[in-house]
Amino acid sequence: MENEKKEPNVLEKTIFVVGLLIIVLLLSYLSYDWATRSDAPPDLKISTRMESNSSGNTYKVETKNVGMETAKAVHIEFNLYRDGSVKETAVLDIDYVPVQSKETGWVSFRQSKTMTDSIVVGSVSYLKP
Amino acid sequence: MSRKTRKTSETLKEYGRGTVGGLLFSLPLLYTMEVWWTGFIASPEKLLALIVFTFLLLLGYNRHSGMREDASLKEVFQESVEEITLAFIVAFLFLLLINKIGFTMSYREIAGKVIVESMIVAIGFSIGTAQLGQGKKETGEENAKDDGGLVQMIVLCICGAVLVSSSVAPTEEILRIAMVSEPSHLLVMVLTSILISGIVLFFSDFRGSGKFEGGIKEIIFHLVVSYLCALLVSALVLWFFGRISGYGFSFVLAEVIVLAVPASLGASAGRLLIT
Numbered sequence: 194m195e196n197e198k199k200e201p202n203v204l205e206k207t208i209f210v211v212g213l214l215i216i217v218l219l220l221s222y223l224s225y226d227w228a229t230r231s232d233a234p235p236d237l238k239i240s241t242r243m244e245s246n247s248s249g250n251t252y253k254v255e256t257k258n259v260g261m262e263t264a265k266a267v268h269i270e271f272n273l274y275r276d277g278s279v280k281e282t283a284v285l286d287i288d289y290v291p292v293q294s295k296e297t298g299w300v301s302f303r304q305s306k307t308m309t310d311s312i313v314v315g316s317v318s319y320l321k322p
Numbered sequence: 323m324s325r326k327t328r329k330t331s332e333t334l335k336e337y338g339r340g341t342v343g344g345l346l347f348s349l350p351l352l353y354t355m356e357v358w359w360t361g362f363i364a365s366p367e368k369l370l371a372l373i374v375f376t377f378l379l380l381l382g383y384n385r386h387s388g389m390r391e392d393a394s395l396k397e398v399f400q401e402s403v404e405e406i407t408l409a410f411i412v413a414f415l416f417l418l419l420i421n422k423i424g425f426t427m428s429y430r431e432i433a434g435k436v437i438v439e440s441m442i443v444a445i446g447f448s449i450g451t452a453q454l455g456q457g458k459k460e461t462g463e464e465n466a467k468d469d470g471g472l473v474q475m476i477v478l479c480i481c482g483a484v485l486v487s488s489s490v491a492p493t494e495e496i497l498r499i500a501m502v503s504e505p506s507h508l509l510v511m512v513l514t515s516i517l518i519s520g521i522v523l524f525f526s527d528f529r530g531s532g533k534f535e536g537g538i539k540e541i542i543f544h545l546v547v548s549y550l551c552a553l554l555v556s557a558l559v560l561w562f563f564g565r566i567s568g569y570g571f572s573f574v575l576a577e578v579i580v581l582a583v584p585a586s587l588g589a590s591a592g593r594l595l596i597t
Contacts, residue, residue: 199328201400209400219433220370225431227366257339263363291362293428322363322564 221236222289234321236260237290239269239314243306250302253314265322269313273302280304282315289322327497337408343450344412344443347485351442352413354429356492358422361435362565369437373406375439375558378548379484382477383448387597405451409444410436434514442488445481449596472547475593479551482592487552487585491559500576508579512549515579517584519548522590548593552585553578559585 200211236259244251252271258264267287272279283300290296302309364372380402381414384393393401414436417423423432472478503511521529523544556578560566566574 199326202327202330202333204330204333205400205404207330208404208407212403212410215410216373216403216408219437220373222433223366223373224400227370230366266362289359289362291428291431294362294431295426311574322359 222238223298228322231261233261235262235264235290235292235319237264237267237269237317237319238316240312241300241312242273243312247301250304250306250309251256252300253297254298254299254300256287256290257295261292262290263289263322264319267296267317270319272313272315273304273309274311274313275304275309280309290319295299338403339454340405340408340447340451341412344409344455344513345416347443347446348413348439350441350489351492352416352420354492356494356562357438357561359437360492362431363564364434364438364562368555369434372441372562375428377402377406378506379477379481380444380448382473383445383452383481386474386477387452393451393582398495402448405447406440406444409440411442411444412447413443413569436508436530442485445485449481449485453596466571475544476551479548479589480555480596482588482590483552483555483585484588485596486588486592487555487581490584491556491565491581492563496560496577496581499580500573504579509578510581511579513517515583516545517550518583519545519552519586520588522587523548528553528591529596549582549586549587552582552589554582555589556585591596 198316226309236258238259240257240269241252244253250273254269254271256267256269267290269285269287271283271285273281275285281302281304283302285298285300287296287298345352378494381398382399384401384405385395386462407582414423417435417439423435520541524541557566560574560577565577
Protein backbone atom coordinates (compact mmCIF):
# COMPACT_ATOMS: atom_id res chain seq x y z
CA MET A 194 0.00 0.00 0.00
CA GLU A 195 1.17 3.47 -0.83
CA ASN A 196 2.48 5.12 2.29
CA GLU A 197 3.22 8.53 0.82
CA LYS A 198 1.13 11.26 2.41
CA LYS A 199 -1.02 13.29 0.03
CA GLU A 200 -2.52 16.74 0.21
CA PRO A 201 -6.34 17.05 0.12
CA ASN A 202 -7.71 17.99 -3.30
CA VAL A 203 -10.22 20.74 -4.13
CA LEU A 204 -13.23 18.43 -3.61
CA GLU A 205 -12.07 17.41 -0.12
CA LYS A 206 -11.26 21.00 0.80
CA THR A 207 -14.69 22.14 -0.41
CA ILE A 208 -16.51 19.41 1.54
CA PHE A 209 -14.43 20.27 4.61
CA VAL A 210 -15.24 23.99 4.44
CA VAL A 211 -18.94 23.40 3.68
CA GLY A 212 -19.02 20.82 6.48
CA LEU A 213 -17.48 23.16 9.02
CA LEU A 214 -20.01 25.79 8.02
CA ILE A 215 -22.94 23.35 8.39
CA ILE A 216 -21.68 22.12 11.78
CA VAL A 217 -21.16 25.66 13.11
CA LEU A 218 -24.62 26.72 11.85
CA LEU A 219 -26.29 23.65 13.38
CA LEU A 220 -24.50 24.03 16.71
CA SER A 221 -25.40 27.73 16.81
CA TYR A 222 -29.04 27.05 15.92
CA LEU A 223 -29.38 24.30 18.54
CA SER A 224 -27.58 26.37 21.20
CA TYR A 225 -29.89 29.32 20.47
CA ASP A 226 -32.93 27.02 20.61
CA TRP A 227 -31.69 25.58 23.91
CA ALA A 228 -31.01 29.02 25.42
CA THR A 229 -34.34 30.54 24.40
CA ARG A 230 -36.54 27.51 25.03
CA SER A 231 -39.13 27.83 27.75
CA ASP A 232 -41.14 25.11 29.48
CA ALA A 233 -44.32 26.19 27.73
CA PRO A 234 -46.57 23.23 26.89
CA PRO A 235 -47.87 22.40 23.39
CA ASP A 236 -50.32 25.00 22.07
CA LEU A 237 -52.59 23.67 19.33
CA LYS A 238 -54.38 26.00 16.94
CA ILE A 239 -57.06 24.08 15.07
CA SER A 240 -58.77 25.40 11.98
CA THR A 241 -61.49 23.80 9.88
CA ARG A 242 -62.61 24.49 6.33
CA MET A 243 -65.42 22.86 4.41
CA GLU A 244 -64.21 20.83 1.42
CA SER A 245 -66.29 22.18 -1.43
CA ASN A 246 -64.97 19.47 -3.79
CA SER A 247 -66.19 16.67 -1.57
CA SER A 248 -69.56 15.05 -2.28
CA GLY A 249 -70.22 14.41 1.44
CA ASN A 250 -70.07 16.72 4.44
CA THR A 251 -66.27 16.83 4.79
CA TYR A 252 -64.05 19.35 6.55
CA LYS A 253 -60.33 19.85 6.15
CA VAL A 254 -58.65 20.20 9.56
CA GLU A 255 -55.32 21.90 10.07
CA THR A 256 -53.65 21.55 13.48
CA LYS A 257 -50.68 23.79 14.16
CA ASN A 258 -48.54 23.52 17.27
CA VAL A 259 -47.37 27.03 18.18
CA GLY A 260 -46.18 25.90 21.63
CA MET A 261 -42.69 24.94 22.74
CA GLU A 262 -43.15 21.20 23.05
CA THR A 263 -44.30 18.37 20.79
CA ALA A 264 -47.82 17.08 21.42
CA LYS A 265 -48.25 13.29 21.39
CA ALA A 266 -51.45 11.25 20.85
CA VAL A 267 -53.54 14.30 19.98
CA HIS A 268 -57.27 13.60 20.22
CA ILE A 269 -59.61 16.28 18.83
CA GLU A 270 -63.38 16.18 19.04
CA PHE A 271 -65.60 18.01 16.53
CA ASN A 272 -69.26 18.81 17.05
CA LEU A 273 -71.57 19.51 14.17
CA TYR A 274 -74.37 21.96 15.09
CA ARG A 275 -77.75 22.96 13.77
CA ASP A 276 -79.84 25.63 15.46
CA GLY A 277 -77.71 25.48 18.59
CA SER A 278 -77.84 21.74 19.17
CA VAL A 279 -75.21 19.06 18.42
CA LYS A 280 -76.31 16.84 15.54
CA GLU A 281 -73.20 14.70 15.17
CA THR A 282 -69.75 14.25 16.69
CA ALA A 283 -66.49 13.12 15.08
CA VAL A 284 -62.95 12.64 16.40
CA LEU A 285 -59.55 12.99 14.79
CA ASP A 286 -56.46 11.30 16.29
CA ILE A 287 -52.95 12.42 15.35
CA ASP A 288 -49.79 10.57 16.53
CA TYR A 289 -47.61 13.67 16.92
CA VAL A 290 -47.75 17.39 16.20
CA PRO A 291 -44.14 18.62 16.41
CA VAL A 292 -43.20 22.10 17.58
CA GLN A 293 -43.98 24.83 15.01
CA SER A 294 -45.40 22.22 12.65
CA LYS A 295 -48.75 21.67 11.01
CA GLU A 296 -50.65 18.41 10.51
CA THR A 297 -53.55 18.15 8.09
CA GLY A 298 -56.50 15.75 8.22
CA TRP A 299 -60.14 15.47 7.23
CA VAL A 300 -63.35 14.63 9.09
CA SER A 301 -66.51 13.48 7.37
CA PHE A 302 -70.03 13.53 8.80
CA ARG A 303 -73.09 11.51 7.85
CA GLN A 304 -75.40 14.52 8.23
CA SER A 305 -75.73 16.39 4.92
CA LYS A 306 -74.39 19.92 4.54
CA THR A 307 -77.85 21.39 4.21
CA MET A 308 -79.01 19.88 7.49
CA THR A 309 -76.28 21.56 9.62
CA ASP A 310 -74.93 25.07 10.03
CA SER A 311 -71.59 25.01 11.89
CA ILE A 312 -68.72 22.89 13.12
CA VAL A 313 -67.11 23.53 16.53
CA VAL A 314 -63.97 22.05 18.01
CA GLY A 315 -64.84 20.31 21.28
CA SER A 316 -62.33 18.82 23.68
CA VAL A 317 -58.66 18.49 22.73
CA SER A 318 -56.33 16.17 24.63
CA TYR A 319 -52.66 15.22 24.16
CA LEU A 320 -49.70 13.73 26.00
CA LYS A 321 -46.17 14.87 26.66
CA PRO A 322 -43.92 12.64 24.50
CA MET B 323 9.02 19.54 0.36
CA SER B 324 5.87 19.59 -1.78
CA ARG B 325 3.43 16.72 -1.47
CA LYS B 326 1.22 15.23 -4.16
CA THR B 327 -2.47 16.05 -4.20
CA ARG B 328 -4.86 13.13 -3.86
CA LYS B 329 -6.70 12.36 -7.11
CA THR B 330 -10.35 13.48 -7.25
CA SER B 331 -11.36 10.05 -8.62
CA GLU B 332 -9.76 8.44 -5.57
CA THR B 333 -11.73 10.75 -3.29
CA LEU B 334 -14.99 10.05 -5.14
CA LYS B 335 -14.40 6.32 -4.74
CA GLU B 336 -13.84 6.82 -1.01
CA TYR B 337 -17.04 8.84 -0.76
CA GLY B 338 -18.89 6.13 -2.72
CA ARG B 339 -17.67 3.44 -0.32
CA GLY B 340 -18.53 5.65 2.61
CA THR B 341 -22.05 6.28 1.33
CA VAL B 342 -22.65 2.55 0.86
CA GLY B 343 -21.25 1.83 4.34
CA GLY B 344 -23.33 4.60 5.86
CA LEU B 345 -26.54 3.33 4.28
CA LEU B 346 -25.71 -0.29 5.07
CA PHE B 347 -25.42 0.40 8.79
CA SER B 348 -28.19 2.98 9.08
CA LEU B 349 -30.96 1.52 6.89
CA PRO B 350 -32.84 -0.04 9.83
CA LEU B 351 -32.84 3.37 11.51
CA LEU B 352 -33.82 5.25 8.37
CA TYR B 353 -36.90 3.04 8.17
CA THR B 354 -37.86 3.19 11.87
CA MET B 355 -40.61 5.60 12.85
CA GLU B 356 -39.44 5.94 16.47
CA VAL B 357 -36.25 7.46 15.11
CA TRP B 358 -38.14 9.99 12.96
CA TRP B 359 -40.18 10.93 16.01
CA THR B 360 -37.03 11.31 18.11
CA GLY B 361 -35.90 13.90 15.57
CA PHE B 362 -38.58 16.35 16.66
CA ILE B 363 -39.07 15.17 20.25
CA ALA B 364 -35.41 15.35 21.30
CA SER B 365 -34.45 18.56 23.06
CA PRO B 366 -31.78 20.83 21.52
CA GLU B 367 -29.29 19.87 24.24
CA LYS B 368 -29.74 16.18 23.40
CA LEU B 369 -29.15 16.87 19.71
CA LEU B 370 -26.04 18.91 20.59
CA ALA B 371 -24.78 16.07 22.79
CA LEU B 372 -25.41 13.60 19.96
CA ILE B 373 -23.39 15.64 17.46
CA VAL B 374 -20.49 16.03 19.91
CA PHE B 375 -20.55 12.33 20.91
CA THR B 376 -20.61 11.18 17.28
CA PHE B 377 -17.84 13.57 16.29
CA LEU B 378 -15.65 12.29 19.13
CA LEU B 379 -16.36 8.70 18.04
CA LEU B 380 -15.42 9.58 14.46
CA LEU B 381 -12.18 11.19 15.63
CA GLY B 382 -11.44 8.08 17.71
CA TYR B 383 -12.28 5.66 14.92
CA ASN B 384 -10.35 7.56 12.27
CA ARG B 385 -7.39 7.88 14.63
CA HIS B 386 -7.29 4.19 15.48
CA SER B 387 -8.71 2.37 12.50
CA GLY B 388 -9.42 4.85 9.73
CA MET B 389 -8.61 4.72 6.04
CA ARG B 390 -5.58 6.95 5.90
CA GLU B 391 -2.53 5.55 7.58
CA ASP B 392 -0.16 7.78 9.58
CA ALA B 393 -2.75 10.54 9.55
CA SER B 394 -1.91 13.54 11.70
CA LEU B 395 -4.47 14.93 14.15
CA LYS B 396 -5.28 17.71 11.67
CA GLU B 397 -5.95 15.15 8.93
CA VAL B 398 -8.07 13.01 11.27
CA PHE B 399 -10.09 16.13 12.14
CA GLN B 400 -10.49 17.03 8.47
CA GLU B 401 -11.54 13.49 7.59
CA SER B 402 -14.10 13.43 10.40
CA VAL B 403 -15.62 16.74 9.29
CA GLU B 404 -15.86 15.44 5.70
CA GLU B 405 -17.59 12.27 6.90
CA ILE B 406 -20.10 14.01 9.13
CA THR B 407 -20.90 16.49 6.32
CA LEU B 408 -21.48 13.75 3.78
CA ALA B 409 -23.56 11.88 6.36
CA PHE B 410 -25.79 14.96 6.74
CA ILE B 411 -26.21 15.13 2.96
CA VAL B 412 -26.88 11.37 2.58
CA ALA B 413 -29.39 11.34 5.47
CA PHE B 414 -31.14 14.46 4.16
CA LEU B 415 -31.46 13.06 0.63
CA PHE B 416 -32.58 9.64 1.86
CA LEU B 417 -35.26 11.08 4.16
CA LEU B 418 -36.41 13.21 1.23
CA LEU B 419 -36.51 10.10 -0.95
CA ILE B 420 -38.73 8.19 1.47
CA ASN B 421 -40.87 11.30 2.05
CA LYS B 422 -40.11 11.62 5.75
CA ILE B 423 -39.03 15.23 5.41
CA GLY B 424 -40.62 17.88 3.27
CA PHE B 425 -40.31 21.58 2.77
CA THR B 426 -43.65 22.26 4.46
CA MET B 427 -42.16 21.04 7.76
CA SER B 428 -40.56 23.38 10.26
CA TYR B 429 -36.76 23.82 10.17
CA ARG B 430 -36.59 22.34 13.65
CA GLU B 431 -38.29 19.13 12.55
CA ILE B 432 -36.16 18.74 9.43
CA ALA B 433 -32.93 19.51 11.32
CA GLY B 434 -33.84 17.11 14.15
CA LYS B 435 -34.64 14.21 11.85
CA VAL B 436 -31.53 14.74 9.73
CA ILE B 437 -29.25 15.04 12.78
CA VAL B 438 -30.57 11.88 14.46
CA GLU B 439 -30.37 9.78 11.30
CA SER B 440 -27.06 11.16 10.08
CA MET B 441 -25.11 10.26 13.19
CA ILE B 442 -25.24 6.51 12.52
CA VAL B 443 -24.76 7.23 8.80
CA ALA B 444 -21.56 9.08 9.77
CA ILE B 445 -20.13 6.16 11.73
CA GLY B 446 -21.14 3.77 8.93
CA PHE B 447 -19.58 6.18 6.42
CA SER B 448 -16.28 6.12 8.28
CA ILE B 449 -16.29 2.34 8.56
CA GLY B 450 -17.35 1.93 4.92
CA THR B 451 -14.52 4.17 3.72
CA ALA B 452 -11.96 2.27 5.77
CA GLN B 453 -13.21 -1.30 5.42
CA LEU B 454 -14.97 -1.72 2.09
CA GLY B 455 -12.07 -0.74 -0.16
CA GLN B 456 -10.28 -3.25 -2.38
CA GLY B 457 -6.93 -2.20 -0.96
CA LYS B 458 -7.74 -3.96 2.29
CA LYS B 459 -8.79 -7.13 0.58
CA GLU B 460 -5.88 -7.31 -1.82
CA THR B 461 -3.23 -6.82 0.80
CA GLY B 462 -5.06 -8.94 3.34
CA GLU B 463 -4.40 -6.11 5.68
CA GLU B 464 -6.01 -6.23 9.07
CA ASN B 465 -5.74 -3.84 11.93
CA ALA B 466 -4.16 -1.23 9.70
CA LYS B 467 -2.96 0.98 12.50
CA ASP B 468 -0.72 0.22 15.38
CA ASP B 469 -2.24 -1.25 18.46
CA GLY B 470 -3.38 1.75 20.44
CA GLY B 471 -3.96 -0.31 23.57
CA LEU B 472 -6.86 0.34 25.89
CA VAL B 473 -8.01 3.59 24.23
CA GLN B 474 -8.21 1.93 20.82
CA MET B 475 -10.06 -1.02 22.29
CA ILE B 476 -12.59 1.21 24.04
CA VAL B 477 -13.17 3.40 20.95
CA LEU B 478 -13.76 0.36 18.75
CA CYS B 479 -15.94 -1.36 21.38
CA ILE B 480 -18.10 1.78 21.64
CA CYS B 481 -18.35 2.14 17.83
CA GLY B 482 -19.35 -1.52 17.47
CA ALA B 483 -21.85 -1.33 20.35
CA VAL B 484 -23.43 1.88 18.98
CA LEU B 485 -23.76 0.41 15.49
CA VAL B 486 -25.47 -2.78 16.64
CA SER B 487 -27.56 -1.50 19.54
CA SER B 488 -28.87 1.67 17.94
CA SER B 489 -31.00 -0.26 15.47
CA VAL B 490 -33.09 -1.77 18.30
CA ALA B 491 -32.76 0.86 21.04
CA PRO B 492 -35.47 3.26 19.78
CA THR B 493 -38.10 0.54 19.52
CA GLU B 494 -40.81 -0.14 22.10
CA GLU B 495 -39.65 -3.76 22.36
CA ILE B 496 -36.76 -3.00 24.72
CA LEU B 497 -39.24 -1.41 27.11
CA ARG B 498 -41.61 -4.38 26.86
CA ILE B 499 -38.88 -6.96 27.42
CA ALA B 500 -37.59 -5.02 30.43
CA MET B 501 -41.13 -4.84 31.86
CA VAL B 502 -41.59 -8.59 31.92
CA SER B 503 -38.03 -9.52 32.90
CA GLU B 504 -37.59 -11.01 36.35
CA PRO B 505 -34.24 -10.60 38.16
CA SER B 506 -33.40 -14.18 37.16
CA HIS B 507 -33.95 -13.31 33.44
CA LEU B 508 -31.74 -10.27 33.80
CA LEU B 509 -28.99 -12.29 35.44
CA VAL B 510 -29.09 -14.80 32.59
CA MET B 511 -28.97 -11.90 30.09
CA VAL B 512 -25.83 -10.51 31.77
CA LEU B 513 -24.15 -13.94 31.70
CA THR B 514 -25.25 -14.52 28.09
CA SER B 515 -23.87 -11.15 27.00
CA ILE B 516 -20.50 -11.96 28.55
CA LEU B 517 -20.56 -15.49 27.14
CA ILE B 518 -21.24 -14.16 23.62
CA SER B 519 -18.29 -11.77 23.95
CA GLY B 520 -16.12 -14.64 25.20
CA ILE B 521 -17.07 -16.87 22.27
CA VAL B 522 -16.40 -14.09 19.77
CA LEU B 523 -13.14 -12.89 21.26
CA PHE B 524 -11.51 -16.14 22.37
CA PHE B 525 -13.16 -19.17 20.87
CA SER B 526 -14.60 -18.88 17.37
CA ASP B 527 -11.49 -17.68 15.49
CA PHE B 528 -13.11 -14.41 14.51
CA ARG B 529 -11.08 -12.15 12.23
CA GLY B 530 -8.67 -10.21 14.43
CA SER B 531 -9.33 -12.26 17.55
CA GLY B 532 -6.12 -14.25 17.24
CA LYS B 533 -3.96 -11.61 18.84
CA PHE B 534 -5.46 -12.11 22.30
CA GLU B 535 -2.96 -14.63 23.56
CA GLY B 536 -2.69 -13.63 27.17
CA GLY B 537 -3.74 -15.73 30.09
CA ILE B 538 -6.93 -15.75 32.08
CA LYS B 539 -6.25 -12.20 33.33
CA GLU B 540 -6.25 -10.83 29.79
CA ILE B 541 -9.41 -12.77 28.96
CA ILE B 542 -11.22 -11.33 31.98
CA PHE B 543 -9.88 -7.85 31.18
CA HIS B 544 -11.22 -7.94 27.61
CA LEU B 545 -14.59 -9.32 28.69
CA VAL B 546 -14.98 -6.68 31.39
CA VAL B 547 -14.03 -3.80 29.07
CA SER B 548 -16.35 -5.12 26.34
CA TYR B 549 -19.30 -5.49 28.70
CA LEU B 550 -18.74 -2.14 30.40
CA CYS B 551 -18.69 -0.44 26.99
CA ALA B 552 -21.91 -2.27 26.10
CA LEU B 553 -23.56 -1.10 29.33
CA LEU B 554 -22.36 2.48 28.87
CA VAL B 555 -23.54 2.65 25.25
CA SER B 556 -26.90 1.07 26.17
CA ALA B 557 -27.49 3.67 28.90
CA LEU B 558 -26.50 6.57 26.62
CA VAL B 559 -28.57 5.39 23.67
CA LEU B 560 -31.63 4.75 25.88
CA TRP B 561 -31.24 8.21 27.42
CA PHE B 562 -31.07 9.77 23.98
CA PHE B 563 -34.21 8.01 22.76
CA GLY B 564 -36.10 9.13 25.89
CA ARG B 565 -36.42 5.63 27.35
CA ILE B 566 -35.01 6.50 30.77
CA SER B 567 -36.61 9.66 32.10
CA GLY B 568 -39.50 9.12 34.46
CA TYR B 569 -38.63 5.50 35.28
CA GLY B 570 -37.22 4.12 38.53
CA PHE B 571 -33.63 2.93 38.89
CA SER B 572 -34.42 -0.80 38.84
CA PHE B 573 -36.47 -0.50 35.65
CA VAL B 574 -33.81 1.62 33.93
CA LEU B 575 -31.21 -0.98 34.94
CA ALA B 576 -33.39 -3.71 33.46
CA GLU B 577 -33.67 -1.77 30.18
CA VAL B 578 -29.90 -1.25 30.09
CA ILE B 579 -29.25 -4.97 30.66
CA VAL B 580 -31.76 -5.91 27.95
CA LEU B 581 -30.14 -3.59 25.42
CA ALA B 582 -26.64 -4.64 26.50
CA VAL B 583 -27.24 -8.08 24.93
CA PRO B 584 -27.05 -6.75 21.33
CA ALA B 585 -24.62 -4.02 22.43
CA SER B 586 -22.15 -6.59 23.77
CA LEU B 587 -22.33 -8.44 20.46
CA GLY B 588 -21.43 -5.13 18.82
CA ALA B 589 -18.67 -4.43 21.33
CA SER B 590 -17.06 -7.81 20.58
CA ALA B 591 -17.93 -9.06 17.07
CA GLY B 592 -18.72 -5.59 15.72
CA ARG B 593 -15.46 -4.25 17.08
CA LEU B 594 -13.43 -6.99 15.37
CA LEU B 595 -15.27 -6.52 12.07
CA ILE B 596 -14.67 -2.79 11.90
CA THR B 597 -11.03 -2.92 13.01
